[in-house]
Amino acid sequence: MVAWLSDWLRDIIAVILLAVLVELLLPNKSMQRYARLVVGLFILLTILSPILKLLQSDVSSKLDAGMQQWSESQMTSKTGMASLAEIQQNAEQMSEKRSLEAAKLMQRTLEASIRSELIERTKATVDSVDVGLKWVMLSGKQTPYIGNVTVNLKAAEQKGELSKEGKTVDDVLPVIVEVEMGQIGGNEGMQQSSGSEMDSSREERLDGNWTGADGALTAAISSLIVQGWGVDANQIVVRQPLEQKTSR
Amino acid sequence: MEMIQIVGLGLLATVLILVVREQKPMFAFLLAAFTGIFIFLYLIGKIEIVITVLEDLAVRSGIPSIYLKTILKIIGIAYIAEFGAQIVRDAGQESIASKIEFAGKIFILVMAVPIISVIVETVIGLLPNGS
Incomplete structure (x- = not known):
């Protein structure tokens, strides 16, 4: 009984001391009135604590919950200012996106320049040029370089044959376009794959509807590309549509 | 010095x-x-030193920590509101200064809401039930 009484008294004294210190700390009179109200409520709560314990045991938990709710509403009402980490992350993402765009642009430019160069220098009937870019870490930056080059030649002979037959031209041409597009799309996926699969993708680029061009032309084209753009000769494929498929 | x-x-x-x-x-x-x-x-x-003393007092006497937290928040709100209001008042914007003080007072009163609700509940519980 005495222990409980002394506990209670000690609590009250401590809270009152706290209240006096708070009143000393407060900056001006008008604030003091309000702070005094809250501190007075605390003292009241402390004095009432035996009765509170008698009636309901979870006063402090209820208080905790109330305060928590208040501080949470404070937190959420604060408009979100982006933290430094978020800003840096955003910057990284943006620069990544930018370098990807730059690489795409480079790819397109390369394809166009290789094509025009080939047509001009070898007089080959080049249909399209696919450049596959690879990425390498150079001084902490992802830097693109030319991974492989695929030169698609036009099926030169078929033009003459088909024009003689007349009617079949209409049937055949759409098929050519369809086959080519599908193959190119597939190849792009292949070219993005890692370097270890490079040889297999080289095989795959030649199978199906494509066949290698004749040796002399291939050699001329690939030597031109090797000289002009510094691509490894193994990564250059010259191909043209298969005759069987187109004349079907 | x-x-x-x-x-x-x-x-x-x-x-x-x-x-x-x-x-x-x-x-x-x-x-x-x-x-x-x-x-x-x-x-x-310097205020930090005083606050450390307060914390020490609270821990030693076994006051619930929520009391101390609330009281410290009140002191902080009072100081910040007062400071802002005085700067604005120096610039001659008396009305804005009084609004800042008003906001500080409201926030201090919001602190009291959970305590008031607990006390009110207790007092209502103390009253004889209808009969």
Whole structure:
């Protein structure tokens, strides 16, 4: 009984001391009135604590919950200012996106320049040029370089044959376009794959509807590309549509 | 010695402000505001010592920590509101200053809401039930 009484008294004294210190700390009179109200409520709560314990045991938990709710509403009402980490992350993402765009642009430019160069220098009937870019870490930056080059030649002979037959031209041409597009799309996926699969993708680029061009032309084209753009000769494929498929 | 430093800074700032005010009232205001901020930040370090004493007292006497937290929040709100209001008042915007003080008071009162609700519940529970 005495222990409980002394506990209670000690609590009250401590809270009152706290209240006096708070009143000393407060900056001006008008604030003091309000702070005094809250501190007075605390003292009241402390004095009432035996009765509170008698009636309901979870006063402090209820208080905790109330305060928590208040501080949470404070937190959420604060408009979100982006933290430094978020800003840096955003910057990284943006620069990544930018370098990807730059690489795409480079790819397109390369394809166009290789094509025009080939047509001009070898007089080959080049249909399209696919450049596959690879990425390498150079001084902490992802830097693109030319991974492989695929030169698609036009099926030169078929033009003459088909024009003689007349009617079949209409049937055949759409098929050519369809086959080519599908193959190119597939190849792009292949070219993005890692370097270890490079040889297999080289095989795959030649199978199906494509066949290698004749040796002399291939050699001329690939030597031109090797000289002009510094691509490894193994990564250059010259191909043209298969005759069987187109004349079907 | 620190007191002398602060008073010296204040006097210096006052003289400078008096000199500058004739030509550029804007710079006089800025000077006053920055002097105020400097002294405020300087004193925040000192307030920390007092707060440590308060915390020590609370822990030793076994007061629920929520009491101390709330009281510290009240002190913080009071100081910040007062500081902001005085800077604005220096600039001559009495009405905005009083709004800032008003906001501080409201936030202090919001602190009291959970306590009031607990007390009210207890008092209602104490009353004889209807009969």
